[in-house]
Amino acid sequence: MRMADIINKKKSGKAHTQEEINFLAKGMLDGSIPDYQLSAWLMSVCFQGMTFDESAILTLEMAKSGDILDLSAIGDCIIDKHSTGGVGDKTTLIIVPLLAAAGMPVAKFSGRGLGFTGGTIDKLEAIPGFKTALANEEFISQVKNIGAAIASQTGNFAPADKKLYELRDVTATVNSIPLIASSVMSKKIAAGADIIVLDVKFGSGAFMKTGEQAVELAETMVEIGKKAGKTVCAVITSMEQPLGNAIGNGIEVAESIGALKNRGPGDLTDLCLYLASTGLLKAKKANSIEEAGKKLQKLIENGDAYEKFTEIVKAQGGDIDYIENPEKLAETQFSFTLAAEEAGYVQGLDALAVANAAKTLGTGRDKKDDPIDYRAGVILNKKPGDKVCKDEVLARILANSVEQGDKAGEILSQAFKLSKEPVTPPPLIISSI
Numbered sequence: 001m002r003m004a005d006i007i008n009k010k011k012s013g014k015a016h017t018q019e020e021i022n023f024l025a026k027g028m029l030d031g032s033i034p035d036y037q038l039s040a041w042l043m044s045v046c047f048q049g050m051t052f053d054e055s056a057i058l059t060l061e062m063a064k065s066g067d068i069l070d071l072s073a074i075g076d077c078i079i080d081k082h083s084t085g086g087v088g089d090k091t092t093l094i095i096v097p098l099l100a101a102a103g104m105p106v107a108k109f110s111g112r113g114l115g116f117t118g119g120t121i122d123k124l125e126a127i128p129g130f131k132t133a134l135a136n137e138e139f140i141s142q143v144k145n146i147g148a149a150i151a152s153q154t155g156n157f158a159p160a161d162k163k164l165y166e167l168r169d170v171t172a173t174v175n176s177i178p179l180i181a182s183s184v185m186s187k188k189i190a191a192g193a194d195i196i197v198l199d200v201k202f203g204s205g206a207f208m209k210t211g212e213q214a215v216e217l218a219e220t221m222v223e224i225g226k227k228a229g230k231t232v233c234a235v236i237t238s239m240e241q242p243l244g245n246a247i248g249n250g251i252e253v254a255e256s257i258g259a260l261k262n263r264g265p266g267d268l269t270d271l272c273l274y275l276a277s278t279g280l281l282k283a284k285k286a287n288s289i290e291e292a293g294k295k296l297q298k299l300i301e302n303g304d305a306y307e308k309f310t311e312i313v314k315a316q317g318g319d320i321d322y323i324e325n326p327e328k329l330a331e332t333q334f335s336f337t338l339a340a341e342e343a344g345y346v347q348g349l350d351a352l353a354v355a356n357a358a359k360t361l362g363t364g365r366d367k368k369d370d371p372i373d374y375r376a377g378v379i380l381n382k383k384p385g386d387k388v389c390k391d392e393v394l395a396r397i398l399a400n401s402v403e404q405g406d407k408a409g410e411i412l413s414q415a416f417k418l419s420k421e422p423v424t425p426p427p428l429i430i431s432s433i
Contacts, residue, residue, distance in 0.1 A: 003027065003037045010044040015051050025061035028160045035167060042164070042173040050178035055220055056227035058178075062186035063228075065160035069136060069192035071107055074144045078105045079279050080193035082184060084217070085113075087205035087351040087358075088242035092120045092150065093256035094264075094272040095197075097309035099279055100147035101299045107143050108150045109157070109191050117355070117363045118249045118372055121152045126250035126329055126374035130318035146311050158186040177213065181220035189228050196225055197279045198234040199271075205351025206239035211430060218433045231282050235275055236430040241349040241384055243428075244268035247358045248377020250329030251398065257326045260306040267383070267428050273297060274429055332375045336397040336405045340388045344418040349384050353415035357408040361399050376400055378412065385425035388418060 001023050010016065016024075024041070027033030050058070071078045079099055083089055096106045113119035121132045134142070134151040142149040161183050168174045188196050198221055201207075202214035218234035225232025244265045246255040258264045259272065277292035286292035299305045310323055322328050358364070362373030379396040382388055394416055399405035 003033050003041070007037060007041050007044055010041060010048055013048045016054050016057075018057055021054065021057045021061055025058070025065060025160050028163045029065055038164070038167055039171045042168060042171055042176070042179070045179060046173045046176045049176075052220065052223040052227070055178045055182050056224045059182040059185045059189065059224050060228060062158045062161040062164070062182060063189040066158050066190060067136070067154070067156040068190050069107075069140070071140060071143070071192040073140060074105050074107070076194065077283050078107050078143070078193045079195040079197065079283065080107055080109075080188060080191060081197040081199065081275060081279065082188060083199040084184075084201050084207055085119075086201045086203075086239035086243060087117070087355045088244045088247045088252065088268075089201070090120075090123060090244065090246075090252040090256050090268070091199060091272050091275060093123065093253060093309070094259050094268070094305075095276045095279075096148050096150055097260065097312060098272065098276050098296055098299060098305045100312075101304040101308040102276075102280060102285065102296060103147070104279065104283060104285065105143050106148040107139070107191060107193050108148070109153045109187070110150055111153055112368065113364060117247060117252070117358055117377075118365070120150065122372060122374075123249045123252050124150060124318075126253055127313060127318040127322050130313060131316045134316070142315050146308075146315055148308065148312055149316070150312065153187065157190040161186045175207075177217050177220060181217055181224055185221050185224045185228070188225075189230065193230075195231045195279060195282050196233075197275055197282070198222070198232065199237055199275055200234050201237050201239040203239035203351060205242060205355055211236065215431075215433070222433050233278050233282055234433040235278060236433070237271060238426060238428055238430060239351055240426060242351050242354050242380060243271065245380040245383070246377060247354055247380070248361070248363045248398070249372065249374045251375075251377040251379060254326035254329045257306070257309070257323060260300060260309055261303075262300045269300075271428055278432065330375060330377075330398055332398040332400050334399045334402060334405050336399065336409055337393045338395045338397065338409055338412050339391050340382075340394050340416075340418065341390070342418060343390045344388055344420050345423045346382050346384050346386045346388060346394075346416060347419035347423045348417035349380070350415045350417075353411055354378060354380070357397070357411040357415065360408045360411060361397070361404050373400055376404070378408065382416070383425070385423050387422075
């Protein structure tokens, strides 16, 4: 079998066989296929796409290239969730303890972030002492004993995907939907959960810019999951505006704590309840989304969800003082405000502009080793649909330098669009697959 023939076949728009994809996966790992040929193949996939069967075979081959976690000691109905990411997306911090409080074991591996803010692991590391690197045995034991763990991904999960992603990053082939789906699902399958809930976002603050792209990605991941014997569901959600009010690292943890205490922003709470309810429904722990939502809402109101989050933080070495006093997660040297220059209604709030303002404060990174500011960020006082008086505060900026704060303010002032007429906020949850 020759790699040149495989490239030519995909370049012609034909589907690969199982044997051809096996050959590809093996060559990625042992180096027998040079990078220039893999790059040519990636570009062919970008232009010609892949069938669901091809994507599923590639996904399973990448998952099998490293460790596949055996969670059978925990039970036979372990749940995981994944978000394609967005501005202010801190849903993992709420959904994991919420589902665990409902009796669903949650085994969650998360990553660090590149871009405007940190990933889930960066947010959790804003809590002093929180240990995100867990050995597999330690991870399984924690899920078994307290019902949940959130840990950083190890280098042993889907190493073939890691190799392929590094090439995609430098060959302008990151945005291929079959390759995105295979990358995400290879790690989810390797992580061992039985049920996977996907939050697929689109809009100015998301990787997928259109609803059509989000649906295509969701459908591909769901089909891959089915072919891998997993129960997978996807929820399509809008990221035209930030999720919640806090955009940063520590301040997103603080907002999540508020949500677990039934004091969170409505959009954030609604989405978390819907995603968690979808998981309960797939696990046959409820007969409808509405029934599941009521059960989960009670766990927030009676404090069980917050207590479970505290239990997770304790188990992973985090300083509970920061959970009991979350204002400590937002302590910066300077605080600035952005005020409305006129009265009206918030018609639009550009998620990407808000993200860029936050990154100016040091909340994100360009390279994996870049340091980030765990305390800085943007807190939105107004969202689309809200009425605004002249000179009323639209947002607060938490910064550790005046220069960063001023620059963030300039960017943030361009994010808000006001209207003289009342505005109906756009929907957040679009559809489920």
